Amino acid sequence: MPQNRSFQHRIGATRWLSPVVLLAVWEAASRLGVIPERTLAAPSSVIKSLVQMITSGELAENLVVSFWRVALGLTIGVSIGVVLALVAGLSRRGEYAIDPIIQIKRTIPALALTPLFIVWFGIGETPKVALIAFASIFPVYLNLYGGIRGVDVRLVESARSFGLSRLEQIWHVILPGALPSLLVGLRYSLSIAILMLVVAEQVNASAGLGYLVNNARDFMRTDIIVVCLLVYAALGLGADALVRAIEDRALAWRPKLIAEA
CATH class of the missing domain: 1.20.5 (Single alpha-helices involved in coiled-coils or other helix-helix interfaces)
Known part of the structure; x- marks a missing residue:
């Protein structure tokens, strides 16, 4: 051993x-000059800039702005996706009313809506949050909808035979059975939300990580650009770790197929 x-x-x-x-x-x-600094800064320069931005508070201030953008957009998008999936998954009429529209909208790239959102909402915070929210809806909807429809019919019939009402069947049988699918959709939504944050903050941002990237681009500061890219990556990894932690607690009842060494 x-x-x-x-x-x-x-x-x-x-x-x-x-x-x-x-x-x-x-x-x-x-x-050695093989890679010019204006093309890509050295790792030592990146680390130095990172330390300076942390000590000055510049990174923290802009990170908080970006965090709230993605958090608000994700909350709105996930909430809408869950509600739509519940209505479509638990009701045949809801499926006929909602699923065709969602499938049509799913084929529209969220990035292609950026000009339209700017026309509708201006160039403030609203289009940034709206882009993140719009892109976050579909992974949650598709996975939760599929999870609800994938619940074993025999479990529902057993619950019905034990006298559980429709609401009790949904709460005790259908939703727990669809929970793994919901968490998978949430992980996808988190990844897409970070991706959309990168795009959204290129639209006239006055604060946030995208604002730092735009300023660094104008002054050829590739070290700051790399720092911001690393922070974006850290946000994605942190979000994935959060969902994994939730998954471990919420799905503690599910047997693990791979034994720990």
């Missing part, structure tokens, strides 16, 4: 070898 753990530790350390080598090559190429 100790030998197996030692082997796993060596494998884990080996996984970090290629990123470290890549950073070393990147740093060396930058110092």
Whole structure:
């Protein structure tokens, strides 16, 4: 057993070898002038800029703005997606009324709506939040709708035979059965929300990570651009980790197929 753990530790350390080598090559190429600073700043310059932006509070201030944009848009989009999926999944009439419209709108790329949202809502905060909300609806809707329709009919029939009302069947049988699908949809929505945040903040932003990127682009500060890209990546990883934590607690009843070593 100790030998197996030692082997796993060596494998884990080996996984970090290629990123470290890549950073070393990147740093060396930058110092030797192979990669000009205006093309891509060296890792040391990126780290220095990151520290400066943290100590000055500039990064934190703009990060809070971006966080609230994505949080508000995601909350609106996920809420709408859940409600529509429940109506369409639990009612045949709801399916006929909602699902065709959703399927039509799903084929429209959210990015293509950016000019239209600017015409409708101006260039303030509303179009940014609306873009994130619109793109976040469909993953939640599609996965929850599929999860509801995928619940084993025998479980519903068993609940009915035990005398459970329709509302009790939904609460105790259908929704728990569809919960894994809902969490999958939420993970997709989080990823898409971060992606849409990057696009939305390019539209006349006066604060936020996109504002920092635009300013850095104008002054050829590739170090700041890389810092902002790293923060976007950290937001995505943090959001995914949050959903995983929720999934572990909410689905603790589900047996794990892969045993832990």
